[in-house]
Structure formats: structure tokens, C-alpha cells
Amino acid sequence: MAARTDNFISPDYFNVDELLTEEQKLIRESVRNYVKKEISPIIEDYAQKAEFPQHIVKQLGDLGCFGPTVPVEYGGGGLDYISYGLMMQELERGDSGVRSTASVQGSLVMFPIYAYGSEEQRKKYLPKLASGECLGCFGLTEPDHGSDPSSMLTNFKPARPAGGDAGDHVILNGAKMWISNAPFSQVAVVWAKNEQGEIQGLIVERGMEGFTTPTTHGKWSLRASATGELVFDNVKVPKQNIFPNVKGLKGPLGCLTKARYGIAWGAIGAAMDCYDTALRYSLEREQFGKPIGGFQLQQKKLAEMVTEITKAQLLNWRLGVLMSDGSATPQQVSMAKRNACEVAANICRDARQMLGGMGITGEYPVMRHMMNLESVITYEGTHDIHLLITGMDVTGLNAFK
Ligand code: TGC
Numbered sequence: 001m002a003a004r005t006d007n008f009i010s011p012d013y014f015n016v017d018e019l020l021t022e023e024q025k026l027i028r029e030s031v032r033n034y035v036k037k038e039i040s041p042i043i044e045d046y047a048q049k050a051e052f053p054q055h056i057v058k059q060l061g062d063l064g065c066f067g068p069t070v071p072v073e074y075g076g077g078g079l080d081y082i083s084y085g086l087m088m089q090e091l092e093r094g095d096s097g098v099r100s101t102a103s104v105q106g107s108l109v110m111f112p113i114y115a116y117g118s119e120e121q122r123k124k125y126l127p128k129l130a131s132g133e134c135l136g137c138f139g140l141t142e143p144d145h146g147s148d149p150s151s152m153l154t155n156f157k158p159a160r161p162a163g164g165d166a167g168d169h170v171i172l173n174g175a176k177m178w179i180s181n182a183p184f185s186q187v188a189v190v191w192a193k194n195e196q197g198e199i200q201g202l203i204v205e206r207g208m209e210g211f212t213t214p215t216t217h218g219k220w221s222l223r224a225s226a227t228g229e230l231v232f233d234n235v236k237v238p239k240q241n242i243f244p245n246v247k248g249l250k251g252p253l254g255c256l257t258k259a260r261y262g263i264a265w266g267a268i269g270a271a272m273d274c275y276d277t278a279l280r281y282s283l284e285r286e287q288f289g290k291p292i293g294g295f296q297l298q299q300k301k302l303a304e305m306v307t308e309i310t311k312a313q314l315l316n317w318r319l320g321v322l323m324s325d326g327s328a329t330p331q332q333v334s335m336a337k338r339n340a341c342e343v344a345a346n347i348c349r350d351a352r353q354m355l356g357g358m359g360i361t362g363e364y365p366v367m368r369h370m371m372n373l374e375s376v377i378t379y380e381g382t383h384d385i386h387l388l389i390t391g392m393d394v395t396g397l398n399a400f401k
């Protein structure tokens with residue numbers, strides 16, 4: 001497949017740019033340029049082959065896309081949440097799988113090590129994760145427990161050497177499924193139950209005996225992202241790898257709040273790419289003697305796309321302000337993630353139709369985005385789960401159980 005030239009022009013119908021600082025705009029520009037130069041020309045090929053472009057891990061680290069809100073002293077960017085959101089928007093404009101790699105590394109691996117880890121854990125892992133020298137993954141979902149992670153079965157017990165005391169290790173057993181980055185990760189943040197049935201996080205390293213990461217094959221979505229399982233068969237994990245500062249489901253859910261926030265921005269990046277592609281196509285493609293953009297039905301699609309993108313941009317920006325001052329609620333993040341995924345999925349589908357037959361090919365990024373969004377609307381809490389979170393927040397009534 002010929003390398004694609006990326007001439008993306010970002011829609012900004014309400015001059016949302018005026019709400020951004022110069023620093024935020026510069027950060028966005030550097031990630032946008034990176035995507036144009038390094039991601040757009042290659043990503044279709046990797047997606048078609050269902051391969052993860054491993055070389056981008058170091059590039060994303062160099063660009064500061066891993067842990068942008070983690071303090072600088074641990075290798076993070078020390079940035080505000082709008083800068084982080086803009087980075088995720090630009091990466092997902094390239095491909096959801098690329099944003100996924102950054103979301104997992106920054107929000108689901110670096111954040112818990114920073115927020116719940118010991119000083120030794122922070123110093124040992126964060127700088128290497130930030131630079132991309134080391135890739136991480138996050139294991140919460142299990143084959144039989146997805147939306148309901150509190151029912152997880154993965155567990156650990158103190159290693160009890162015959163005749164000795166409890167020792168320095170625990171023994172981890174169980175399996176995680178659908179884990180982004182798993183096949184290429186050097187470390188995994190794993191959520192498991194202790195002997196009392198409380199959920200705790202552990203850092204499991206590749207190479208520990210009994211730990212394997214089989215690849216998940218046959219995906220029609222997120223094909224340029226590597227997904228796998230984490231299998232623990234009596235894995236001996238040092239006690240010093242357990243997070244000392246959190247217990248319970250609020251540990252993993254706290255990480256998900258950060259990652260879901262990034263997805264809210266990211267999905268709109270994919271939507272912006274599809275809108276930009278459809279708009280250009282509609283002005284170039286002629287049928288019945290005029291550009292298809294001159295037909296009312298196509299204009300309706302474009303007008304609705306740019307309206308929804310604009311509404312989501314404003315919602316994300318406001319949420320970014322609340323996240324930066326520490327006052328955003330997880331429920332607000334759920335609303336933004338759900339809104340962005342719905343808006344993006346609809347826009348990608350409409351854009352694909354506007355491109356006619358060409359819309360199903362890899363000549364354009366639209367079908368790839370459309371298929372990717374089927375994962376994005378499912379992971380980090382399904383569309384229905386986020387709706388129920390909003391429902392519970394406004395009524396006070398739990399409709400999950
Ligand atoms: P519930 O009783 O509601 O909550 C348990 C404790 O957690 C607290 N909490 C949160 N804390 C921080 N952030 C949040 N978003 C939180 N939501 C809840 C809550 O206050 C409570 O704390 P405490 O102190 O009282 O113990 O828990 P529940 O068992 O009823 O479940 C609620 C539910 C269904 C909303 C939740 O479990 C859920 O969100 N399910 C969806 C699961 C999910 O999102 N899985 C994602 C897996 S990771 C992934 O998909 C990565 S994809 C990455 C990529 O490639 O980009």
C-alpha cells in the first residue's frame with residue numbers, strides 16, 4: 001500500500017483555539033506533526049497486516065506522550081490535563097491503537113505506580129516507562145469478568161516455604177484477557193485479590209516464572225495495537241512489587257478515570273480526521289455534474305458532523321479545566337467518554353458512506369477509524385456502563401445490579 005500523505009486541517013468552528021494557552025498549542029502542534037510524519041504514512045499498512053509498530057514506543061516516549069501529567073522528577077511531563085487531552089486527540093487522529101499505547105502506558109501503568117506505589121517502585125519503573133525504554137500493560141479484565149471487575153478471580157497468597165515463615169514473595173494465579181500491549185510489555189500492572197478478598201495491584205515483570213502473555217488474534221478492530229492475555233501460573237512475585245498505598249476497586253477505577261478522560265479527547269481526534277477526509281472528498285468528487293458536497297443530503301451529514309465535533313471539543317475543554325484543578329468527578333469523565341465515542345462512531349460511519357466505495361478501502365483512513373471505534377466504545381467501560389454511571393449519578397439509584 002502506498003504511503004499516505006497527510007494534509008489534515010483541524011476543524012475549529014467555535015475558535016476553541018482561543019481557549020488554549022500558547023504552550024498547549026505548541027504541544028498539540030508537535031504531536032500533530034509527529035503523526036503526520038511518522039504515523040499516517042505507515043499505520044494503514046500495519047493495520048492491514050495486524051501488526052503493532054513497535055518502533056513507535058521509543059518515539060512516543062521521546063515526544064513526551066507517556067505520563068504527561070506525571071511529575072517531571074519521575075520522568076513525566078508535569079503538564080496540565082488539557083495538554084494531555086490534546087496529545088491524545090492528535091494521537092488518535094492518527095490511529096486509536098497508537099493512542100491506546102499511550103493511554104495504557106501513561107494512565108494505566110505510570111499513574112498507578114506514581115499514585116499508589118512506593119518511592120522505590122516509582123524510581124525503579126517510572127523513568128524507563130516515560131522514556132519508552134520499557135512498555136507496560138494493565139490487567140483488570142478477566143475472561144468471565146469484564147464490566148464487573150469486582151468479581152475477579154485472579155488472586156495471590158503469601159508464599160509459604162515448608163517450615164518457614166511467610167517469606168518475601170506472594171504466589172499469583174489467574175488470567176486476564178483483552179490486555180492492550182500485553183504481548184510486547186516488559187511489565188504488567190495486575191489487579192488481584194489477596195487472601196482477605198481485597199483487590200490490590202502488583203507489578204509483574206516479564207521473565208517471572210509461570211507468567212505468559214499469549215497474543216489475541218483475529219481482531220477486526222485496533223489491528224495496529226497488540227492485544228493479549230496475561231496468564232499467571234503460580235507466579236512468585238516479590239512482596240515489594242505490591243502497591244502499598246491502595247486497596248479495593250477504587251485503585252483500578254481511579255486509573256480508569258484518567259484513561260477515560262484521554263479517550264474522550266482521543267475519539268474526537270478520530271472524528272476530526274473522518275470529517276476532514278469527508279469534507280475534502282465531497283468537494284472533489286463529482287456526480288451528476290457537480291461536487292457531491294453540493295447535494296443537501298451530503299451537506300446535512302457534514303453540518304451535523306462539525307456541530308457534534310464542536311460540542312464535544314467544548315465539553316472536553318471544560319472537563320480539562322476541571323481535571324486540572326482537581327474538581328472533575330469520575331461521573332463527568334464517564335459522560336465525556338461516552339459522548340465522544342458515540343459522536344465519533346456516528347461521524348466515522350457517515351464519513352464512510354460519503355466516500356462511497358472508496359470508503360471501504362485503505363486509501364482513506366475512515367474505515368480503519370470506524371472499526372477502531374468499536375473497541376474504543378467497548379473498552380474502559382462499555383457505552384451502556386457509562387450510561388448507567390450517569391443514570392446512577394442523576395437518580396441516586398443503582399441500575400447495575
Ligand atoms: P462501586 O461500588 O461503584 O465502586 C467501588 C469503589 O470504587 C470507587 N469508584 C471510583 N473511584 C475512582 N474512579 C472511578 N471512576 C470510580 N468508580 C467507582 C467507588 O467510590 C468505590 O469506592 P469505595 O471507597 O467505596 O470502595 O463498584 P461496582 O463493583 O459496583 O462497579 C461499578 C462499575 C460497574 C461502574 C465499575 O466496576 C466499572 O467501571 N466497570 C467497567 C469496567 C471497566 O471499565 N473496565 C476497563 C478495563 S481496562 C481497559 O479497558 C483498558 S483499554 C486501554 C486502551 O487500550 O486504551
Ligand code: FAD
Pocket residue numbers: 104137138139140141143144145146147148177178179180181222227375378379380381382383384385388399400401
Ligand atoms: P461484558 O461485561 O460481558 O458485557 C457484555 C455486554 O453486556 C455489554 O454490552 C455491556 O454493556 C452489557 N452489560 C454488562 N453489565 C451490564 C449491566 N449491569 N447492565 C446492562 N448491561 C450490562 N481490559 C483491561 O483490563 N486492560 C486492557 O488493556 C484492555 N484492553 C482492551 C483492548 C481491546 C481491543 C478490547 C476490545 C478490550 C480491552 N479490555 C481491556 C477489556 C475491556 O475493558 C472489556 O472488554 C470491557 O470492559 C467489557 O467487558 P466484556 O468484554 O467482558 O463485556
